[in-house]
Amino acid sequence: MSLLEIEGLEAGYGAQAVLHGLNLTIGEGSFAALVGPNGHGKSTTLRAISGLLRARAGSIRFAGARIDRLRPDQIVAEGIIHVPQGDMLFPELTVIENLRLGAYLPKAAAEARTRLDEVFSLLPKLRERQDQVASTLSGGERRMVGIGRGLMAGGRLLMLDEPSLGLAPIVIDQIYEVVRHLAVSGRTILVVEENAMRIAELADRMHLMDNGRIAWDGLGSEFLSRPEIRAAYLGG
Amino acid sequence: MEIFIQVIASGLTLGAMYAVSTIGLALVYSALNMLNMSQGALLAFGGYVCFYAMETLGLPAPVAMLAAMVVGGGLGLAIYLLVARPMLGSPMFETQIFIATIGIGSVLQSVVLQLFGPQPKAQPLNVPGGVSLGGVVVPWQSLLILTIALAMLAGVAWLLGRTRAGLAIRATAQNRDAAQLMGIRIGQVYAQVLMLSGALAALSGIMVSSLSGLLPTMGADPMLKAFVICVVAGLGNVPGAAIAALLLGLLEAIIQYLFGVQYAFAILLGLVIGVLIWRPYGLFGKRQVVRL
Amino acid sequence: MSAGRRDILLALGFAALLAMVPLVFGTRYIISQITLFFIWGIVVTQWNLVLGVAGIFSLAQMALFAIGAYATAMLAYYGAFPLLAAMPLAALVTVAASLLIGFACLRLKGAYVALLTLAVAQVIYLIVVNDTACFTNPPSGCLPLFGGVRGFSRFGDLGFRDLLGSKFYIGHYYVGLGLLLAAQIFCIILIRGPLGLAFRALRDNPGYAMSRGVGRLRYQLWVFGLSAFFTGLAGAFYAANFGVVGPIVFSVSMLLFLLAMIVVGGMGTVWGPLLGAALLMAADEGLREFGTLREIGLGLVLAIFVILLPRGLSGLRRR
Numbered sequence: 033m034s035l036l037e038i039e040g041l042e043a044g045y046g047a048q049a050v051l052h053g054l055n056l057t058i059g060e061g062s063f064a065a066l067v068g069p070n071g072h073g074k075s076t077t078l079r080a081i082s083g084l085l086r087a088r089a090g091s092i093r094f095a096g097a098r099i100d101r102l103r104p105d106q107i108v109a110e111g112i113i114h115v116p117q118g119d120m121l122f123p124e125l126t127v128i129e130n131l132r133l134g135a136y137l138p139k140a141a142a143e144a145r146t147r148l149d150e151v152f153s154l155l156p157k158l159r160e161r162q163d164q165v166a167s168t169l170s171g172g173e174r175r176m177v178g179i180g181r182g183l184m185a186g187g188r189l190l191m192l193d194e195p196s197l198g199l200a201p202i203v204i205d206q207i208y209e210v211v212r213h214l215a216v217s218g219r220t221i222l223v224v225e226e227n228a229m230r231i232a233e234l235a236d237r238m239h240l241m242d243n244g245r246i247a248w249d250g251l252g253s254e255f256l257s258r259p260e261i262r263a264a265y266l267g268g
Numbered sequence: 269m270e271i272f273i274q275v276i277a278s279g280l281t282l283g284a285m286y287a288v289s290t291i292g293l294a295l296v297y298s299a300l301n302m303l304n305m306s307q308g309a310l311l312a313f314g315g316y317v318c319f320y321a322m323e324t325l326g327l328p329a330p331v332a333m334l335a336a337m338v339v340g341g342g343l344g345l346a347i348y349l350l351v352a353r354p355m356l357g358s359p360m361f362e363t364q365i366f367i368a369t370i371g372i373g374s375v376l377q378s379v380v381l382q383l384f385g386p387q388p389k390a391q392p393l394n395v396p397g398g399v400s401l402g403g404v405v406v407p408w409q410s411l412l413i414l415t416i417a418l419a420m421l422a423g424v425a426w427l428l429g430r431t432r433a434g435l436a437i438r439a440t441a442q443n444r445d446a447a448q449l450m451g452i453r454i455g456q457v458y459a460q461v462l463m464l465s466g467a468l469a470a471l472s473g474i475m476v477s478s479l480s481g482l483l484p485t486m487g488a489d490p491m492l493k494a495f496v497i498c499v500v501a502g503l504g505n506v507p508g509a510a511i512a513a514l515l516l517g518l519l520e521a522i523i524q525y526l527f528g529v530q531y532a533f534a535i536l537l538g539l540v541i542g543v544l545i546w547r548p549y550g551l552f553g554k555r556q557v558v559r560l
Numbered sequence: 561m562s563a564g565r566r567d568i569l570l571a572l573g574f575a576a577l578l579a580m581v582p583l584v585f586g587t588r589y590i591i592s593q594i595t596l597f598f599i600w601g602i603v604v605t606q607w608n609l610v611l612g613v614a615g616i617f618s619l620a621q622m623a624l625f626a627i628g629a630y631a632t633a634m635l636a637y638y639g640a641f642p643l644l645a646a647m648p649l650a651a652l653v654t655v656a657a658s659l660l661i662g663f664a665c666l667r668l669k670g671a672y673v674a675l676l677t678l679a680v681a682q683v684i685y686l687i688v689v690n691d692t693a694c695f696t697n698p699p700s701g702c703l704p705l706f707g708g709v710r711g712f713s714r715f716g717d718l719g720f721r722d723l724l725g726s727k728f729y730i731g732h733y734y735v736g737l738g739l740l741l742a743a744q745i746f747c748i749i750l751i752r753g754p755l756g757l758a759f760r761a762l763r764d765n766p767g768y769a770m771s772r773g774v775g776r777l778r779y780q781l782w783v784f785g786l787s788a789f790f791t792g793l794a795g796a797f798y799a800a801n802f803g804v805v806g807p808i809v810f811s812v813s814m815l816l817f818l819l820a821m822i823v824v825g826g827m828g829t830v831w832g833p834l835l836g837a838a839l840l841m842a843a844d845e846g847l848r849e850f851g852t853l854r855e856i857g858l859g860l861v862l863a864i865f866v867i868l869l870p871r872g873l874s875g876l877r878r879r
């Protein structure tokens with residue numbers, strides 16, 4: 033059964049249109065990856081789903097109901113959690129305050145204690161750093177706080193925007209460890225990734241983005257076994 | 269020594285009074301990037317509502333103060349709903365809201381003038397007498413103002429630091445988009461912040477008028493001072509604004525003592541302009557990255 | 561025909577029409593009101609350059625106007641300069657003051673500039689009204705250096721009384737018209753010319769423009785200084801026209817009135833501010849007897865326009 037269904041989505045900034053009729057469906061419990069060259073609208077897609085950007089046309093359904101007219105806070109309450117590109121932490125708050133804000137809504141707040149333990153066991157570094165102010169963290173630590181904050185919310189769909197962007201190889205490995213854990217946990221996940229090959233090994237389904245549309249989608253294994261697809265859409 | 273105590277006492281009273289209205293302004297700027305130029309009129313409104321409640325309706329002082337704060341909060345809410353909200357998404361928001369609130373401030377001030385007339389009035393909320401401290405008589409009025417102001421500041425600090433609503437306000441101020449992704453309804457945060465700021469302005473107006481009397485234009489100077497304090501602290505820096513308010517209050521008292529009342533404000537502003545040339549983003553402000 | 565050339569022809573055409581007005585309507589009241597429109601017209605066209613074109617949120621514009629007016633009065637009163645010499649000198653004094661204010665304020669970001677320029681204007685006002693020490697003692701009584709709350713009067717005139725007798729105000733009318741024409745042509749050249757282009761580049765794409773060496777601060781200072789010349793000249797002419805200069809030129813309601821003209825007409829446009837000035841002065845004429853209601857109306861107009869029509873009336877055309 034599909035959890036998220038997007039049809040003919042159009043969105044953009046000011047006069048500039050970025051998404052031109054995007055269609056995307058994500059099945060409940062599946063791990064979907066959205067890949068494509070820089071600037072083709074991957075982040076814009078996530079922003080439209082989470083309501084930070086208003087859709088100009090098309091529809092977004094979540095668990096059967098239209099969400100494209102809801103406010104971002106209502107969409108979060110529906111269970112869509114968006115870990116944005118570039119972390120967007122609250123710079124003057126501590127690590128623990130950032131994490132707590134992830135469980136801001138009453139439903140998540142009720143489970144905050146157990147979730148915090150889960151996050152700390154998944155990202156042990158955060159336990160040591162919990163009282164440090166976010167603006168003084170290293171890039172890798174920031175990313176972990178960003179992901180941890182998203183995990184605090186629970187939710188039914190977790191969207192991660194470029195979780196490995198701009199990190200050192202060893203930190204990328206740690207982040208991938210977390211992503212792998214999430215992949216096998218059975219949650220529904222949509223991840224945007226630069227490194228298509230690496231994410232394809234984890235993903236159930238690959239969605240290749242080209243100029244504001246989905247140009248190809250298929251199984252992760254199919255993507256890996258057909259280099260011509262890579263050549264056609266991702267430039268080799 | 270006696271003069272020292274006198275200057276300190278009047279400086280702290282001034283500073284505490286400024287701090288109450290300044291943190292309101294700083295809060296609004298930090299959450300919405302909005303400079304509320306109608307703050308001065310809100311101050312006057314607060315002062316006159318208290319006057320009306322006590323003098324005409326015969327209500328006791330605490331009720332009158334509460335009434336003034338409720339009216340101030342209501343006006344703050346109205347300003348959010350009618351003025352700020354319609355232009356929230358605009359790329360020129362900062363300029364637009366500035367100009368619009370100049371207009372609203374003029375409307376509110378004229379309403380006060382229409383209702384109460386141009387003659388100065390005395391604020392009935394006045395405690396006579398004083399207490400002798402080290403040979404100097406410090407008026408009860410000053411001590412009362414200081415106490416209420418400090419209690420207010422503590423209350424706001426508690427609200428921001430210890431409550432869920434306060435956390436939402438701080439989160440919104442630090443990153444609007446991220447706050448929304450946490451499920452915070454930022455429209456509600458904006459409304460709360462403007463209400464709080466309006467209520468604080470009303471209270472500050474009562475304090476100011478209890479010392480220097482009521483006039484429809486009474487809010488103009490305190491507002492400019494509050495803005496100057498915000499600028500010195502770095503716009504949107506709420507704790508910095510409270511500290512800067514106390515410092516500038518003391519400084520003003522010292523300047524008044526040394527050079528006379530009529531030059532205090534001019535010298536103060538001159539000093540502030542000097543500070544800003546030396547540190548363009550305020551004493552406690554961080555250099556802001558210009559978004560490209 | 562380029563937009564700039566069209567606008568200049570339009571300006572000359574309007575000026576020619578206005579030049580005929582005194583030949584048709586003789587009443588002193590109408591002529592003096594239009595003369596006042598010329599003065600406010602100069603101020604708003606220049607303020608519009610600063611605000612809408614260069615993107616400097618300056619509220620010191622009325623203070624600059626005041627500097628022009630006071631400098632004229634003081635040069636004539638203390639220095640016995642003829643007004644014709646005092647006026648351009650006062651304009652230069654205004655430019656110097658604007659550069660000082662500019663250096664202090666323009667490095668800051670939008671909101672800071674607004675607050676700081678407002679503070680500067682307030683300091684100047686306070687210095688003027690709070691100075692009570694007598695500088696001279698003319699027969700009319702003690703006069704502080706900056707005129708105090710009473711201000712200056714009896715500092716000479718432009719000489720039209722000798723030339724035209726009781727019709728001297730017509731002379732003022734033509735001087736005002738000439739100044740406004742010059743100021744408006746300066747605006748057109750600035751908005752339609754390379755400097756205007758540079759500012760549009762800075763506004764639309766600051767990063768790119770900066771990397772191409774379009775230094776914001778330097779351009780801003782140029783516009784600030786040049787517009788201060790005409791603003792100071794407007795102040796100087798105000799002094800000459802009315803023969804009195806007092807602290808009323810600093811009043812908040814004056815600032816509000818002029819700001820509303822720009823906003824109503826359309827900030828950043830070539831003709832908007834003048835349109836706004838004409839409309840608001842006409843409306844003000846109608847509201848004159850309503851006292852406080854006038855202020856309420858003015859505030860509401862300002863707020864409603866910013867909320868519902870941020871591009872002003874000129875923006876309607878481009879919808």
Ligand SMILES: Nc1ncnc2c1ncn2[C@@H]1O[C@H](COP(=O)(O)OP(=O)(O)OP(=O)(O)O)[C@@H](O)[C@H]1O
Nearest residue numbers: 045048050068069070071072073074075076077117
């Ligand atoms: N806030 C914004 N205002 C204006 N244009 C924007 C904004 N954010 C993104 N864009 C533009 O929208 C287009 C798509 O951007 P988007 O961030 O969705 O790309 P992306 O696929 O996520 O790229 P990347 O891999 O670099 O993150 C780009 O051309 C970008 O310049």
Ligand SMILES: [Mg+2]
Nearest residue numbers: 074075076117
């Ligand atoms: Mg992206």
